[in-house]
């Protein structure tokens with residue numbers, strides 16, 4: 373039995389498509405394509421869901437990071453700490469601002485930014501900001517990082533592109549801290565649009581006002597009637613995407629709950645395969661959004677053999693992330709630390725965990741991994 377890595381035909385049910393068409397039809401009747409009713413409504417709903425004061429929709433998750441850096445006045449001549457394990461958009465946002473990324477190493481078991489590595493780096497260079505990533509949906513150690521950063525006036529931007537529903541160590545959702553938190557609504561994320569969209573969450577009225585202007589050509593940044601104080605860019609989210617996000621948000625908690633059930637089932641069954649298989653997110657069973665289900669093999673060779681076996685048996689899997697950031701070509705000369713990220717990237721492989729997976733499919737994945745491991749040895 374084949375098991376796919378994602379399954380959009382199941383996720384976007386006939387009912388959801390019918391509801392979407394109704395809303396689209398209404399938007400076309402009203403000719404309200406940008407900044408419509410659903411933009412405001414979804415911003416309110418998502419802010420509430422993640423316990424933030426403000427939610428500002430933007431065009432995508434990378435823009436959300438870039439605009440956050442811009443709002444905090446991070447740019448040319450500034451250094452920004454980023455973890456070695458993340459999607460490379462985290463680094464792109466820093467480079468696109470003209471700032472210099474500095475690699476912070478990760479926890480060898482989870483791939484999350486390591487506070488110890490950050491402390492070591494700060495003995496050598498000053499960072500204007502850091503971007504911890506809630507990678508795979510696991511909560512980054514925000515309280516520890518804040519302890520290091522706040523006394524030194526280092527800004528924190530949390531990359532929550534994979535963290536819709538993630539619970540931080542203080543028991544509150546990603547987006548509820550005093551840092552800027554960015555989200556992506558790329559279709560594969562836990563909350564995905566029917567195209568591109570992103571958001572920035574903040575508790576700060578001033579930053580929210582600035583971001584609101586930056587995302588829309590600097591509009592409303594100056595005194596009434598006298599034009600903008602500063603120019604921005606176009607990073608608006610269109611009305612169709614906001615409407616879809618409004619429809620899909622209602623299902624997010626139930627879908628995350630299903631992801632958690634699948635994770636619990638995988639953890640229980642795969643634990644028996646230790647030490648062949650390490651389970652990075654084990655301690656985060658009830659706090660991860662389970663955007664992805666990463667497993668750690670002994671080394672790269674074993675990982676590639678298992679991947680090949682799963683591919684042959686049509687079990688969806690993905691190399692997130694195949695290379696640590698320090699091994700990405702545009703970042704080879706990037707300063708910082710990355711030995712543990714390198715090892716983690718060599719060992720990690722992700723299994724399917726979409727919320728529409730059936731119990732039979734979970735068993736099929738586990739059984740194929742067991743067979744694969746016997747075959748490899």
Ligand SMILES: *Cc1c(COP(=O)(O)O)cnc(C)c1O
Nearest residue numbers: 432433434459461462533556558
């Ligand atoms: C998806 C993702 C992004 C980028 O989001 P886009 O909407 O594709 O621009 C950034 N960071 C992480 C960790 C992501 O997973």
